Amino acid sequence: MAALPEVATLAIDGVRAEPATITVGRYPLMTFFYLAHRADLPAGSAGARLRDWLLTPAGQAVVAESSYAPLQVAR
Structure with missing residues (x-):
């Protein structure tokens, strides 16, 4: 997950789009x-x-x- 100034990340159901939440599958919008x-x-x-x-x-x-x-x- 790259932090790009032109791309906004969104928290979904209170879960922020961060490497830790994506890696363990908590962030619901991933592939x-x-x-x-x-x-x-x-x-x-x-x-x-x-x-x-x-x-x-x-x-x-x-x-x-x-x-x-x-x-x-x-x-």
Whole structure:
């Protein structure tokens, strides 16, 4: 979530749009992004390397720097 001067954030039902409320799912106006991959994705392929990197601390840092909430991995 980026704080941009030209974008106003709104509290909904008293819940403010803040990283803490969005991350835990309390803020009601949000969306999820998913990364899906084939079960037979070859190890070392570009897709596998991207998936694996996104799960590292460095990948998570880029996610956070991009103003997205941290990844939650569903297996």
